[in-house]
Amino acid sequence: MTYRAGRWVILALVLTVLMGMVAPVQGAPAASGQVVHVVRWGETLEGIAAHYGVSVWAIVQANGLANPDYIYVGQTLIIPVAGTPAPAGGTTYVVQWGDSLSSIAYRFGTTVEAIMQANGLSNPNFIYAGQVLTIPGAAGTPPTPPPPPPAPTTRYVVQWGDTLSSIAYRFGTTVEAIMRANNLANSWYIYAGQVLLIPSGTALPPSMPAATYYVVQPGDTLARIALRYGTSVWALVQANNLPNPSLIYPGQVLVIPGQVYPPAPQPPTWPPYPTPTPVSTPRPPVITRQWVGRITSSNCTNQDTWEFRSVLRVSVIGKKGLPVRVSTEGWQTVGLTGTKPEYGEYAVEFAPFNQGTYTVTPEGLGTSIQVRLDGRCTAYVEFAPVDVTTTNP
DSSP states (O other): OHHHHHHHHHHHHHHHHHHHHHGGGGOEEOSTTEEEEEOOTTOOHHHHHHHHTOOHHHHHHHHTOSOTTOOOTTOEEEEETTOOOOOTTEEEEEOOTTOOHHHHHHHHTOOHHHHHHHHTOSOTTOOOTTOEEEEETOOSSOOOOOOOOOOOOEEEEOOTTOOHHHHHHHHTOOHHHHHHHHTOSOTTOOOTTOEEEEOSOSSOOTTSOOEEEEEOOTTOOHHHHHHHHTOOHHHHHHHHTOSOTTOOOTTOEEEEETSOOOOOOOOOOOOOOOOOOOOOOOOOOEEEEEEEEEEEEEOOOSSOOSOOOEEEEEEETTOSSOEEEEEETTEEEEEETTSOGGGOTTEEEEEEEOSEEEEEEETTSSOOEEEEEOSSOEEEEEEEEEEEEEOOO
């Protein structure tokens, strides 16, 4: 019984908390002329403002919102039903995505210089979404520009060198309008072949100056380009949406306002860099020492005899006591060099031989020679070291 009673108590507490959370969603009085609203899923500031009969700007000012497009479920908003007074001598404006000082000044009927002076800005190109600006000489809620009437759109295929600024100049529209029509998040990122919807006409109005293209060369500056084409640095910055007027690079395509609009130039075509032909460096020749045998003298003839008295004398230059083998089919004999000094310091003699072909091989020198004997002749063979030059490829 006690367990069931405890469960009912917990359930009652949960229901009480939920009722307390749901109650403010429909709007509760917070102070004189104000209502508290809890954001629900799917709601926007425009819808909430329309529901309470106030402006979006009034809700933004009452809640100090930096970005009117960002609210979240469960967020508590103060709804100033009676409105909020504007600051004396002007009003404030929260910069929206895509705004520029020029567009804000035009909207409020003031100048870029006045807004820069009122907010202590040093760079007219650097403002950011969510920044709160003081607009001098304006009071009350900023005028909301009327929605543009529906206009026919045309399709344009992006060419090499195009920018949103140059396309906007060509078709007499604005970068912001093209971005909205194509749901683009980044004004810098378009690519050749991309198909863009161009709103508000296809012809350049007479009031808008025409433009031409210029490819930045090495050593160019915006000041030099502006002087060459009779325009100003500021006009080049605006026409090309440049964040930094000091940063341009060779090959960059710039829109020059106030000139005739020719087709976009192609980038300079450079000849391919020649591939160097590899130069083969000849390797130095290799010199090796080899032993070579030769017949220095012989009185042998090509006519065989059946005599058995041929003599073979062999010399190995610089080698004494070196075994020398003389062989023929199935037979061989060995002698040592230097054993016949009467025929030379390194001579050895083999005899007698009958007719036949004999192979003479000194041991360990990697060479041999064949000698033809006729059975009654004397032949002299000499082995000597020679230098052999081999050329590497």
